[in-house]
Amino acid sequence: MKIILVGASGTMGKHLVKAFENEHEIIKAGSKSGDILVDITSTESIENMFREAGEFDALISTAGPTHVGSWKTLNDQTFRKGVEGKMMGQINLVLIGQHYINSKGSFTLISGALSHDPQLNFANASAANGAIEGFVRAAAIELENGIRINAVSPTVIENSRQYFPYFPGDIPVTMKQLEYGFRKSVFGANTGQIIKPY
């Protein structure tokens, strides 16, 4: 299977590359490094990525920039980080990528428990995740040619220890659990699902 992995150099991306690269062709895409450089806040850059990658079977996105900071720092401007990044960035990967993906291909986006289980400092991510989840359910009934779409929604992940203090009482999702979430979406048959790998 030919898989484009957007966010390949991040904490989640690196693990998924290792997990999948022996059995599949992985096109690593990222904002700073990878086989293809892509800025997901630019529709032109996304178009260029798909043109360069050519036909593919699955897109995995682990790219989710959002504004993290106290409620007082939240305003229209800071909110845009999550709107342009995790939300519209990922939505545009699908709206544009649908024209390049093979029949029966799949899109797997990254959401997160914050959509339903908020934490202080993360309201921007809560909104972006909620948008992604609503979009995934809607896109699933619109996409044609057997193309599927899901989102993986972890809590804080074990390799992001710097976030632990912000998620009191959350049992960290292991990298293996996270990987299983993506496996379920990419290699399973479900669509329109928010997969909680825990």
Add this chain to the structure above:
Amino acid sequence: MKIILVGASGTMGKHLVKAFENEHEIIKAGSKSGDILVDITSTESIENMFREAGEFDALISTAGPTHVGSWKTLNDQTFRKGVEGKMMGQINLVLIGQHYINSKGSFTLISGALSHDPQLNFANASAANGAIEGFVRAAAIELENGIRINAVSPTVIENSRQYFPYFPGDIPVTMKQLEYGFRKSVFGANTGQIIKPY
């Protein structure tokens, strides 16, 4: 109670004005008519509205422009209608309005069942609603001074018959049910809730 109603001249707004105006002071705000004109896609216009209205006890928003149209018409540009309108428009009403609202005041935004129950042609609204719901849950744990926030989430409403063909099998929410949803948020004590008035 002094209530600012954004979207006062719309289908929902008109009903709520009638329902509440005998017992409460209603400041009608809208993009085309009302006591105060406001363009919720402009933070400057929102600031002006709050300055003009002065201190208040509750804000109700029924303002939710989104792009309605076939999946093929959906791209980064058309998606912005819901992002700037129903999503950021309402989020900015809260981020800005929190500096003007009285202690123990409340914000009540409009969402919709499309966040979890998609219909063809409404993916933009599904995403915007999902964002609003995630934001409401997050804002509820951030707002101080007893300020509350909820969203009302109807299915298609009885006075919007033009939308009935798009919502096959959905039992329309009556205007009275919708009103009860807003009553629950504004006059009750809950916060962070997505109120389904059906």
